[in-house]
Amino acid sequence: MKIKAAVTHGKGQVFRIEEVELAEPKMNEVLVKIVATGVCHTDAVARDAAIAPLPAVLGHEGAGIIERLGQGVTTLEEGDHVVLSFAHCGHCQNCLTGHPTVCETFNDLNFGGVANDFSHRLSHNGQELSTFFGQSSFGTYAVVHERNVVKVDKDVDLTLLGPLGCGIQTGAGTVLNSLQPEFSSTIAIYGAGAVGLSAIMAAKITGCKQIIAVDIHESRLELAKELGATHALNGSQVDVVKEIKAITNGGTNYAVDTTGVPPVVRQCLQALRPLGKAAIVGVTPEMNIDVHNDIMAEGKTMMGVIEGDAVPRVFIPQLVEYYKAGRFPIDKLVKYYEFEQINEAFEDSKKGVAIKPILRFN
Template sequence: MRTTAVLSRDPAAAFSIEDVEIDEPRGGEILVRIAAAGICHTDLVTRRAGAADRPILLGHEGAGVVAAVGPEVRAVRPGDHVVLTFRHCGECATCVDGRPAYCQRSVALNQFGRRAHEGARVSREGVPVLDGFFGQSSFAGYALTTEDNTIVVDPALDLAVAAPFGCGFQTGAGAVLNVLRPTAGAWLAVFGAGAVGMAALLAARSVEGVRVVVVETSAARRELALELGAEAALDPAEGPTVPRLRALTGGGVTHAIDTTGVPAVLGDAVAALATGATVVAVGLGAGTPPVDVGDIVLRGKTIRGCLEGDSVPSTFLPHLLGLYAEGRFPVDRLIGRYPHTEVDAALADQRAGRVVKPVLTW
């Protein structure tokens, strides 16, 4: 199948729009005609760390329509509308325990995982393209996926809206609904109001009586957070956030989520917690956060890591999409649509804060 793709040939250069060949589905593979794919921070980080001597095909928030399936596929049919998410083996101890985001084969399956059959999945003029990112590499008009990362959805859904549910929206919302589980009267602090942080805000607002305060450097995103229901939006440039959070909440937040991956920010999140409260860290960063161990112990605080919202995508994504259909998870305000040929404009708008979640369309 010949189609166009957004390729990275050099981490220091711009993406390029090129024609590629996608192989037919074999064994348990599924060929999806991609309608839309969200751009996630993980794509950009992986691109910078990727090889510079060959084309790399990224994309892990794809959505589209099934075009064909391999002979071993049972649960997905041609014509199904689908959202693509992360891969998991379904057989290891963590998968069996209902925690597929921590699959023991996660790296092998999601970081440009190898094909089980001979022949390249994607090639460019006969040269294999590095693909298989999150089992999809969906920055192309077609993608080869598998049943474990392909979720069938309502065909009435707008696929450009549905695409980011596969990673970014799932991560933020899951951290709140699956891990923190705030109830009426709770105060949630969201550090970083990108796509993940905004999804956390919207998820918290879907629970009656939960109040949210956002800590964010971008004035445009602080304003949007207030429009989406945040009680307050703090600019860290205006002074230390911890005393302001304690004053606002009457002693400390009951729940917090750090989406930034910045050690100092996670340290602030811990310091702002009330007694017995929990902060969930979802941002991938490096370094050691400055935390007071005595404060953690004496006040019973918890720091908890979280991947992909601790979700089971086959059940959690339909739940989130149901909230969206009911008007209780209005992510439309976060999304900007761009033809895939305008990927540079999409990235520029994201960097400038003009859009929270850019989505490429085919």
């Protein structure tokens, strides 16, 4: 079928909305009419660093309505409202033990440019286009394996829910699934973007006594306090490690770094108290760490977390319930754009004008 999609033709090039061909859903796949999709930093990295084969249709925070079922689909029905999340094989040891975020074929299925059966679903003028994260939601329709699809309540605004499939799931899941802070413990969140703010909201849900937001943008720090941070530190104005140790009487029990900035990662470790745990979710380049002083000598733990270590079909409906109960106000993070404004949305995200842009489709 013919659809409209934002095509990335080459490394660093702007998105071009074009008519492309989408194949019919195959075994265990569904055709989803995309209603809205989040704009994520990972999409910008894929465009600018070509971490997936190009040309491609990117997008991996899609939300939509199931329009057609392929053969063998048993968990979904036409008309279901759904959020699309990351691809995983469903049968490796990690998938079967509840850790699909570290699926043994995660990179192949999400960044390899192909569908679950390692073939292509998208093409343009006879040229194959890469699929991204098993969905390619920067298009009016997507063909997705049913494992990637999460059914959500129809009484919630579907245009709001796409980012639950990646960025918001990552922040909240890192706290709720990986760190699991005890009631009245302390935590610092480095970076108050969509991922960091989601982590702050999750920390409030767990009952953390002190939730410290660290960023360099005052507007984001103000929002962090509105969403649950008890303290907000501007990293460009204060000695973050010194301030955190003073606030917490020795350091935080937990930390989440969403920035991927090496000096900030070091701060995140150094501001932990003995036996503290730090989760790294930002894409961090090669860096130096004083393993003895920053980690080993005080029994600290540094862990990497992907997609919040979530099982999306379990975790995303839980987040929706928190939202409906007023405990996870994700609507305060978003700014809407029409699909045709995709390049503007990415530019606003880069400048910090928008925390979580969402593209809406007519």
